Amino acid sequence: MQYRRLGRSGLQVSELSLGSWVTYHNQVDVAAAREMLAAAFDAGVNFFDNAEAYAGGKSEVVMGEAIKALKWPRLNFIVSTKFFWGLDREGQAANRKDTLNRKYLMQAIDGSLQRMGLDFIDLVYCHRPDPQTPVEETVWAMSDMISRGKALYWGTSEWSAEEIRAAWDIAERHHLHKPVMEQPQYNLFYRKRVEQEYKRLYEDMGLGLTTWSPLASGLLTGKYRNGVPEGSRGAVEGMGFLVKGLTDSAKNSAVTQLQTVASDLGCSLGQMAIAWVARNPRVSTVITGASKISQLQDNLGAVDVIAKLTPEVMARIDQITAPLAS
Ligand SMILES: NC(=O)c1ccc[n+]([C@@H]2O[C@H](COP(=O)([O-])OP(=O)(O)OC[C@H]3O[C@@H](n4cnc5c(N)ncnc54)[C@H](OP(=O)(O)O)[C@@H]3O)[C@@H](O)[C@H]2O)c1
Numbered sequence: 208m209q210y211r212r213l214g215r216s217g218l219q220v221s222e223l224s225l226g227s228w229v230t231y232h233n234q235v236d237v238a239a240a241r242e243m244l245a246a247a248f249d250a251g252v253n254f255f256d257n258a259e260a261y262a263g264g265k266s267e268v269v270m271g272e273a274i275k276a277l278k279w280p281r282l283n284f285i286v287s288t289k290f291f292w293g294l295d296r297e298g299q300a301a302n303r304k305d306t307l308n309r310k311y312l313m314q315a316i317d318g319s320l321q322r323m324g325l326d327f328i329d330l331v332y333c334h335r336p337d338p339q340t341p342v343e344e345t346v347w348a349m350s351d352m353i354s355r356g357k358a359l360y361w362g363t364s365e366w367s368a369e370e371i372r373a374a375w376d377i378a379e380r381h382h383l384h385k386p387v388m389e390q391p392q393y394n395l396f397y398r399k400r401v402e403q404e405y406k407r408l409y410e411d412m413g414l415g416l417t418t419w420s421p422l423a424s425g426l427l428t429g430k431y432r433n434g435v436p437e438g439s440r441g442a443v444e445g446m447g448f449l450v451k452g453l454t455d456s457a458k459n460s461a462v463t464q465l466q467t468v469a470s471d472l473g474c475s476l477g478q479m480a481i482a483w484v485a486r487n488p489r490v491s492t493v494i495t496g497a498s499k500i501s502q503l504q505d506n507l508g509a510v511d512v513i514a515k516l517t518p519e520v521m522a523r524i525d526q527i528t529a530p531l532a533s
Pocket of ligand 1: 228419422425441496498501
């Protein structure tokens with residue numbers, strides 16, 4: 208496992224990391240989480256991604272309990288959470304909307320700290336942009352979270368380049384803690400934001416990327432070529448919105464062609480897809496996901512595939528996927 212700086216910060220993150228979306232609480236209990244966290248950690252993974260909204264806060268509880276049981280030295284692991292959707296749907300109508308206002312953010316961090324059982328969270332993200340709150344208010348709140356020792360670095364997720372730059376400029380002007388990283392979707396079928404829209408931000412701001420869904424929710428393992436398999440994410444309650452994309456026939460035909468390239472490299476399709484993301488030097492860490500330890504072990508093998516992605520192999524992959532990528 209190699210380590211990369213998180214953008215311009217001095218923090219070193221493992222090139223592959225592990226996240227808990229969909230899986231923790233729904234498919235993975237504390238014991239299974241503990242087993243997978245331990246296996247990932249033993250393979251050199253040092254970053255574990257989470258969010259307040261995952262499983263309505265229960266994903267943070269599962270990760271917190273598993274980490275506590277593992278008794279890792281605090282210096283050796285990095286955890287994150289993200290804020291936007293909020294958990295308390297019982298409040299007054301005016302205060303239960305998706306938001307990045309100061310009131311919500313200052314309460315949200317305390318809730319996450321409590322659920323995870325930690326004194327501070329390493330990385331905190333604004334999970335989506337909030338057009339209803341001035342960016343300045345959000346930047347001050349995120350910076351204050353850091354000044355108060357509740358978090359160490361902050362960033363955004365799925366913000367436009369323009370929004371990220373506006374936040375960075377405000378922080379620069381007021382000598383506040385700047386956003387360090389963005390968390391965008393990035394995989395063989397979803398590329399434009401990382402490769403085009405954010406292009407200038409890497410040099411101008413030193414933006415780091417912690418990218419999500421390297422397997423496009425499992426599509427890039429080939430498991431959806433004959434429909435939605437039982438027990439897969441596409442069959443999980445509440446995930447129906449993914450099914451159209453997962454069973455897209457053009458993408459699944461491309462996946463069949465990609466299988467040949469992976470076979471020539473002597474690796475699994477998933478390993479090749481994860482390695483392809485990691486091969487982009489703008490990516491600080493590829494956040495992977497797994498519902499089973501066998502998947503995790505397979506995915507961790509991607510580190511050995513990165514060097515096999517020569518310009519010739521990249522051209523073959525591009526020929527198959529570029530026409531379908533958004
Ligand atoms: N910031 C955001 O808005 C955002 C959004 C999404 C995700 N994320 C973060 O990014 C992380 C990774 O995203 P993701 O979970 O969507 O990643 P992904 O790699 O695209 O999908 C992971 C899922 O694919 C299936 N899978 C993984 N490895 C496999 C293998 N070797 N063979 C067969 N199936 C395999 C598993 O689902 P099944 O076994 O259930 O089929 C697994 O849960 C999340 O956990 C979360 O931390 C962030």
